[in-house]
Amino acid sequence: MPYIQFLGAAGTVTGSKHLINTTNDASGKQGFQALVDCGLFQGQKEWRERNWQDIPIPAREIDAVILTHAHLDHCGWIPRLVKEGFHGPIYATQATIDLCSVVLPDSGHLQEEDAAFYNKKKLSKHSPALPLYTLEEAQECLQYFKPVAVEQAVDLSRELSFRFVRAAHILGSCMAEVALKTNGQARRLLFTGDIGRVRDNEVAPGKVVHSGPQEGESADVLVMESTYGNRQHPDTDPRPQLADLIRKTTARGGSVIVPAFAVERTQKFLFMLKELMESGEIPRTPVFCDSPMAIKAVEIFLKHSEEYTQQAAELIRKYGSPLEWPGFSFALTSEESKKINDSKFPSVIISSSGMVTGGRILHHLAQRLPDPKNLVIFIGFQAPGTRGFTIKSGGAEVKIFGLFIPIRAQVAALEKFSDHADPPELLEWLHTFKNKPGVTYLVHGEPAAAAQLRDTMKKELGWNVQVAEYREICDL
Ligand SMILES: [Zn+2]
Numbered sequence: 001m002p003y004i005q006f007l008g009a010a011g012t013v014t015g016s017k018h019l020i021n022t023t024n025d026a027s028g029k030q031g032f033q034a035l036v037d038c039g040l041f042q043g044q045k046e047w048r049e050r051n052w053q054d055i056p057i058p059a060r061e062i063d064a065v066i067l068t069h070a071h072l073d074h075c076g077w078i079p080r081l082v083k084e085g086f087h088g089p090i091y092a093t094q095a096t097i098d099l100c101s102v103v104l105p106d107s108g109h110l111q112e113e114d115a116a117f118y119n120k121k122k123l124s125k126h127s128p129a130l131p132l133y134t135l136e137e138a139q140e141c142l143q144y145f146k147p148v149a150v151e152q153a154v155d156l157s158r159e160l161s162f163r164f165v166r167a168a169h170i171l172g173s174c175m176a177e178v179a180l181k182t183n184g185q186a187r188r189l190l191f192t193g194d195i196g197r198v199r200d201n202e203v204a205p206g207k208v209v210h211s212g213p214q215e216g217e218s219a220d221v222l223v224m225e226s227t228y229g230n231r232q233h234p235d236t237d238p239r240p241q242l243a244d245l246i247r248k249t250t251a252r253g254g255s256v257i258v259p260a261f262a263v264e265r266t267q268k269f270l271f272m273l274k275e276l277m278e279s280g281e282i283p284r285t286p287v288f289c290d291s292p293m294a295i296k297a298v299e300i301f302l303k304h305s306e307e308y309t310q311q312a313a314e315l316i317r318k319y320g321s322p323l324e325w326p327g328f329s330f331a332l333t334s335e336e337s338k339k340i341n342d343s344k345f346p347s348v349i350i351s352s353s354g355m356v357t358g359g360r361i362l363h364h365l366a367q368r369l370p371d372p373k374n375l376v377i378f379i380g381f382q383a384p385g386t387r388g389f390t391i392k393s394g395g396a397e398v399k400i401f402g403l404f405i406p407i408r409a410q411v412a413a414l415e416k417f418s419d420h421a422d423p424p425e426l427l428e429w430l431h432t433f434k435n436k437p438g439v440t441y442l443v444h445g446e447p448a449a450a451a452q453l454r455d456t457m458k459k460e461l462g463w464n465v466q467v468a469e470y471r472e473i474c475d476l
Pocket of ligand 1: 074
């Protein structure tokens with residue numbers, strides 16, 4: 001019988017990997033095998049260790065990957081899959097491919113840096129510590145990507161086809177509508193990937209992509225994310241609070257450090273800073289966008305105008321490319337990056353990774369966290385087990401470069417930048433469905449979030465909803 005197996009993002013928000021096997025053979029002989037997403041586990045060691053475990057089927061036996069979007073927790077295991085022998089097509093939108101060509105090599109670079117650090121400090125029980133994949137291996141895997149237009153039907157095999165529809169989460173992001181025909185029976189599966197905010201509004205400013213996921217869906221089996229299953233987004237405009245935080249910090253001579261994913265979130269934040277400076281709500285403070293990926297990310301962002309909301313289009317028309325803004329510095333060399341540490345003047349430093357799991361943000365925070373004049377602003381979700389989570393949740397110290405750094409700087413979290421729909425928004429979208437799916441599996445959520453969303457959906461919609469478990473096999 002055909003089945004889905006959840007190989008990641010079950011019980012956690014990272015490592016998205018859902019296997020579809022069209023097998024019809026009672027002996028268990030495999031059918032066509034497609035992976036929807038192939039993400040990296042991030043966060044606690046327990047999860048990260050899964051990046052090193054083999055998946056239950058040999059990588060070379062997987063026939064295709066369908067990639068919903070370019071966040072590492074959805075695409076970051078692709079180089080490893082290729083390294084393990086996968087040589088099939090990886091289907092994604094062109095914008096997703098462009099973003100992957102930046103984020104995957106960067107991820108390889110970080111893996112190599114981590115391994116080198118562990119070897120230098122002799123911190124690993126493995127000798128030598130090895131990277132999960134290298135920068136070069138990440139670059140090599142890009143040859144397998146195949147661009148697919150939104151709503152273009154793709155036949156994978158006699159039994160399996162799919163098309164992408166808008167997910168409105170980040171640039172290039174899509175849901176995958178999969179059609180499965182076996183034994184004369186047709187079934188529709190919908191894999192949501194991550195779901196964007198339902199519509200543009202003043203309380204979700206800076207949103208780039210089309211408003212709202214595709215409406216009027218129908219599915220027999222729905223595999224849906226649940227990141228914000230137990231939380232609601234604030235319904236106020238974050239900009240006055242952001243301006244107030246920045247004004248107060250610079251007035252006391254402190255700097256603002258913003259850990260942010262270099263792609264998408266950073267671009268949104270840059271436009272917001274520019275707007276606040278132009279309107280005089282914050283002083284003209286030097287801004288360092290300290291990520292080696294920053295220039296490429298801005299260029300990709302500017303290239304894909306087909307994805308813009310009206311609001312994003314207007315901002316770009318008004319202010320042009322962030323790369324040309326006076327007072328904004330980009331893609332510094334690592335020496336220039338370290339020099340920011342010597343600066344005695346207030347500045348805004350935006351750097352990655354967004355959850356402080358690696359990258360240049362580490363040395364900025366190691367330098368600035370001990371000083372109460374400074375401010376750290378989180379504008380993204382922090383997975384438990386990450387340094388970002390420790391800092392955000394009021395920890396007294398955090399381990400960076402093997403040292404415990406005291407956290408004395410002010411810490412603020414603006415949840416309002418989220419690119420994920422919250423429960424009222426999800427329900428609004430689910431109400432547009434043409435049918436009641438036979439079963440919904442919730443993935444991509446912490447256990448409490450997934451459980452609460454399951455209960456909400458049962459109560460509000462009367463649907464059959466289950467929380468997916470790691471490595472669980474569900475017959476189709
Ligand atoms: Zn995402």
